[in-house]
Amino acid sequence: MQVDEFALGGSWVHKLDPRVKIAVTLIFSVVVALSNHIEVAAISLILPVMLITFARLDLRKVMLRLAVVNGFIIFLWAFLPFTTPGETIYSIGPLTIQREGLYQALLITLKSNSIILMVIALLATSQVFTLVHAMSHLWVPDKLVHLFFFCFRYIHVIHEEYHRLVNAMKMRGFKPGTNLHTYRAYSYLVGMLLIRSFNRSRRILQAMKCRGFKRKFYILHHYEMKRCDYALVGSSLVFSILLMVVR
Amino acid sequence: MIKLKNVSFKYATQYVLDGLNLDIEPGDRIGLLGDNGSGKTTLCHIIMGLLTPESGDVEIFGKKRTKESDFEEIRGKIGFLFQDSDDQLFCPTVIEDVAFGPLNMGQSPDEAKRTVTSTLQLLKLSGFEDRITYKLSGGEKRLVSLATVLAMKPDFLILDEPTTGLDVQTTERLVEFLRESNLGYMIISHDRDFIKMTVDKLIEMKAGQIQAADLNSLEM
Numbered sequence: 001m002q003v004d005e006f007a008l009g010g011s012w013v014h015k016l017d018p019r020v021k022i023a024v025t026l027i028f029s030v031v032v033a034l035s036n037h038i039e040v041a042a043i044s045l046i047l048p049v050m051l052i053t054f055a056r057l058d059l060r061k062v063m064l065r066l067a068v069v070n071g072f073i074i075f076l077w078a079f080l081p082f083t084t085p086g087e088t089i090y091s092i093g094p095l096t097i098q099r100e101g102l103y104q105a106l107l108i109t110l111k112s113n114s115i116i117l118m119v120i121a122l123l124a125t126s127q128v129f130t131l132v133h134a135m136s137h138l139w140v141p142d143k144l145v146h147l148f149f150f151c152f153r154y155i156h157v158i159h160e161e162y163h164r165l166v167n168a169m170k171m172r173g174f175k176p177g178t179n180l181h182t183y184r185a186y187s188y189l190v191g192m193l194l195i196r197s198f199n200r201s202r203r204i205l206q207a208m209k210c211r212g213f214k215r216k217f218y219i220l221h222h223y224e225m226k227r228c229d230y231a232l233v234g235s236s237l238v239f240s241i242l243l244m245v246v247r
Numbered sequence: 248m249i250k251l252k253n254v255s256f257k258y259a260t261q262y263v264l265d266g267l268n269l270d271i272e273p274g275d276r277i278g279l280l281g282d283n284g285s286g287k288t289t290l291c292h293i294i295m296g297l298l299t300p301e302s303g304d305v306e307i308f309g310k311k312r313t314k315e316s317d318f319e320e321i322r323g324k325i326g327f328l329f330q331d332s333d334d335q336l337f338c339p340t341v342i343e344d345v346a347f348g349p350l351n352m353g354q355s356p357d358e359a360k361r362t363v364t365s366t367l368q369l370l371k372l373s374g375f376e377d378r379i380t381y382k383l384s385g386g387e388k389r390l391v392s393l394a395t396v397l398a399m400k401p402d403f404l405i406l407d408e409p410t411t412g413l414d415v416q417t418t419e420r421l422v423e424f425l426r427e428s429n430l431g432y433m434i435i436s437h438d439r440d441f442i443k444m445t446v447d448k449l450i451e452m453k454a455g456q457i458q459a460a461d462l463n464s465l466e467m
Contacts, residue, residue: 129339150337156381157333203334206297210327211399212351214319220346220356 006057006124013055014125017229018134021122024236029115031240038103040246041110047239048117055125062120069116073109080105128152133219146217150201158197165189248273248403248431249294249325254303255455256289263289264300265455273402277433278442280460281452287435288330290452291405295327323352326401330408332388333381341367341383341391342376348399366398370424386417393421404432410441439465 007014032044052062086100123131132149136142169185176182205213249271256264263286271277281287292298293305296318305312307321329335338344345366346359354362367373370390383391389409396404410418418441425432425445436442442449443465451460 127339129343153337153339153381200334203329203331204337206292207329207335208337208347209297210295210322211348211395212319212323213347214351218350218356220343220350220359222356
């Protein structure tokens with residue numbers, strides 16, 4: 001399981017100040033999310049697409065991630081055109097396709113893809129740990145930052161633990177079916193994972209205490225705003241304002 | 248240096264440590280034997296202040312330790328290596344994990360980076376700085392865990408089953424490091440060969456107490 005596969009690169013996009021990345025992504029997402037025009041949503045795609053190109057990400061993998069998001073959006077296309085009241089443009093038997101519904105579906109598709117691409121371009125190109133640091137620099141509450149960080153770090157370990165348990169079940173001839181035995185086995189599995197995670201979290205805290213942890217994280221790499229950071233802030237602000245005034 | 252006097256500790260109703268006495272001097276190289284569940288790990292956790300004994304005194308560096316803040320002072324000086332390296336390594340990269348302790352001790356980021364470099368060198372792990380901790384092999388994880396402990400420049404080490412799951416090569420590296428270092432340490436282990444090569448004093452946990460054991464008894 002590799003969560004931060006896009007972070008392993010050396011382009012200038014990767015090296016941008018993570019604080020800038022978070023701030024820019026946030027502003028961009030809000031502007032795009034609030035826009036109500038297809039033109040604006042379509043134009044907004046330009047910035048993330050450019051950044052992804054500069055970051056030289058593996059386009060196949062980017063597409064895979066987009067596919068996941070669009071998997072949910074397909075449902076909107078299945079319902080919105082038929083259910084939004086408006087001008088009928090086509091009818092199939094009892095179903096009628098409405099122009100407004102199509103418009104809404106397209107708008108949502110463009111907006112979400114644009115935001116997701118921006119997140120991939122800027123956030124996914126940073127190591128999660130750097131983002132965590134950046135969050136603490138951006139006055140995000142400590143508890144939230146730590147929660148986010150430990151979730152990320154131990155997903156992998158818990159995932160491994162899950163596989164060990166599942167394999168152990170398989171080795172003893174467990175075949176899932178639709179019966180009480182299966183449900184009970186799965187509930188034991190989930191329960192065991194919870195207990196193990198809890199115990200592990202206690203051991204981790206102990207190990208951290210042994211290394212002098214006093215509820216404060218120190219930062220090894222400090223950030224400095226470079227010219228390309230200011231350039232990104234400037235250009236994306238201009239771009240966002242343009243998006244707002246287009247209509 | 249580490250003195251436990253009449254220490255008792257119980258889980259639920261069962262006493263695992265029952266009036267235990269222990270005296271460790273700087274430079275001691277001690278092997279701690281004992282059956283599963285005999286309280287070896289509990290003993291170490293009490294020394295580190297992770298568990299509070301029911302009764303008895305814990306005296307470390309000539310001062311009685313009772314509160315969390317008492318133990319915070321000693322945690323850099325006594326390095327504790329956990330049984331499971333995944334508990335110990337929690338930062339994404341090796342450099343950050345090894346720097347965690349030194350930063351907590353108040354080193355500046357630059358000092359901490361220098362400490363990391365020299366510690367990794369000491370364990371022949373140079374070049375591991377940017378490796379992802381959870382992708383290291385079991386042996387590498389153990390050595391990096393040891394590096395995170397050594398980076399705090401401890402006077403004494405407590406190693407809880409350091410060779411469990413290690414291959415012969417990594418075990419040999421560990422033996423070589425321990426023998427060449429001038430640190431005192433206490434090792435919990437069931438690995439008799441490993442103990443034989445690294446310690447010069449043997450003790451055993453029995454019925455919640457510490458008993459002296461004969462090093463030659465390992466030969467059998």
